Amino acid sequence: MSLRPPPDVVSCLSHLEGALSGAVYPADELRGLDPADGRPLLARYDLAAAGRTVTAEAVAGRRAGGLWRWWELLPVRDPTHALHLGEGGTPLLVAPRLGEALGVPGLRVKAEGANPTGSFKARGMAVAVSRAAELGARSLVAPSAGNAGGALAAYGAAAALPVTVLMPADVPAANRDEALACGARVILVEGLISDCGRLAGRLAARTGAFDLSTLKEPYRVEGKKTMGFELAEQSAWRLPDVVVYPTGGGTGLIGMWKAFQELEALGLVGPRRPRMVSVQAAGCAPLARAFAAGERFAAPWDGEAATRAGGLRVPATLGDFLVLGAVWASGGTALAVPEDGIDELQVLAGRRGAGYVGPETAAALAGVRLLAERGELEADEDVVVFDTGVGHKCPAPGLPRPPVVDPGVDEDRLVALAG
Numbered sequence: 001m002s003l004r005p006p007p008d009v010v011s012c013l014s015h016l017e018g019a020l021s022g023a024v025y026p027a028d029e030l031r032g033l034d035p036a037d038g039r040p041l042l043a044r045y046d047l048a049a050a051g052r053t054v055t056a057e058a059v060a061g062r063r064a065g066g067l068w069r070w071w072e073l074l075p076v077r078d079p080t081h082a083l084h085l086g087e088g089g090t091p092l093l094v095a096p097r098l099g100e101a102l103g104v105p106g107l108r109v110k111a112e113g114a115n116p117t118g119s120f121k122a123r124g125m126a127v128a129v130s131r132a133a134e135l136g137a138r139s140l141v142a143p144s145a146g147n148a149g150g151a152l153a154a155y156g157a158a159a160a161l162p163v164t165v166l167m168p169a170d171v172p173a174a175n176r177d178e179a180l181a182c183g184a185r186v187i188l189v190e191g192l193i194s195d196c197g198r199l200a201g202r203l204a205a206r207t208g209a210f211d212l213s214t215l216k217e218p219y220r221v222e223g224k225k226t227m228g229f230e231l232a233e234q235s236a237w238r239l240p241d242v243v244v245y246p247t248g249g250g251t252g253l254i255g256m257w258k259a260f261q262e263l264e265a266l267g268l269v270g271p272r273r274p275r276m277v278s279v280q281a282a283g284c285a286p287l288a289r290a291f292a293a294g295e296r297f298a299a300p301w302d303g304e305a306a307t308r309a310g311g312l313r314v315p316a317t318l319g320d321f322l323v324l325g326a327v328w329a330s331g332g333t334a335l336a337v338p339e340d341g342i343d344e345l346q347v348l349a350g351r352r353g354a355g356y357v358g359p360e361t362a363a364a365l366a367g368v369r370l371l372a373e374r375g376e377l378e379a380d381e382d383v384v385v386f387d388t389g390v391g392h393k394c395p396a397p398g399l400p401r402p403p404v405v406d407p408g409v410d411e412d413r414l415v416a417l418a419g
Contacts, residue, residue, distance in 0.1 A: 004079045005071040006062070012050040013075045016041045016218055019322055027075065030135045032216050033318070040318055041218040042258065043075050047265040054266055056237060067123055067226040073262055074127060075222055081134035083158045087122040088226055090114045092234040092384070098352035102365065103372030108240070108384045109354055110231060117154050117178065119147035119358070119389030120227065120252060127223030128212055129155035137161065137210040141203050143196030145248070145310035146175035147389050152212060153182035164203060166196040171310065174393040192305055194315050214249035215318040224252040228259025231384065232269050240274050240382040242332075244368055246360040247278040247287055248314035250323035252386065257326040274384075275332040278323055279367035281307035282336040286316060287323055291334035297321050309342055309359035310394065333376070341366035346396040356391035
């Protein structure tokens, strides 16, 4: 489905900027990493021009379009290239029973599993694929630990572009099959997401496919930043005290931090920022380790990268300095949680009325509990956790097998089984 913005609304994309180098590049050509240093490029906008049409009232009046309601602050210039499968506009839910269990009664959850491919990855891929198609990409390739591959396949199909996804061989079957069902060519790799990334780069160089790897192009961040726009709008333009985010590559946290800066420039929020909390799994925690050491950059995770939360099994990220920069600047923290905490919280979230969340979200919730236990969260603080995807794709382990009965089961037996 394509969209058309209001008549006076256009993308205010201005240029691309090296996130580390500060070098400036034209925006209207396919680009990957910054030629100056091999680090990410970020999209920049004419915010003075955007401010003429991006107002609280104007955005509220755009009832349809999901994340595309923020047209001026997104990079697609031609509306016919804007792919829309229903992404964005996810609910921000109060989770009092879960919050009470974690020591944060006012806990809220941004339910990104409501996106069309079941995770927040739909946001980034909707914008990145739309922009790649607009700029002339003929085919697409990316590595994925699961959800990104399914989202890329879905939006690639919507754009009628061939897609190749490289996934670790132990990826959950649901993620693999989602990409296959949407027409992608899937290649399984005996290794980690980093190994898949290297092979994706080789394929891109050999075949001319455009590489949509995390932070190796500028526009997945732009889709993810709409989480920050929505968070501000749904919070009546007062940002929460704390944002807790499960972090693999970190695109969403980087995007939200960028969103807050853009909203402040437009006068929609003030200078106050949430404390940004990056949560990783103890078995693969390069950002948490770097933060504990006071570092600006994170060395790649050495040894085995081990966690059931596939989205967190990322040994290194090109955006390390951007994630850590946001954490440091906000007075937040980066921490790692044990694997058994992930397993426990995936079940506890469901039983405490927050829905069936994925293991990455469970890690973030375990981080909330750990911070509350340390006294780093006040009971009356406004804490928002990002639920990045549904639990169905990576089921909780150790769940009991339900009893099986004959339709003619004795009534007393039926009552006993019902507890």
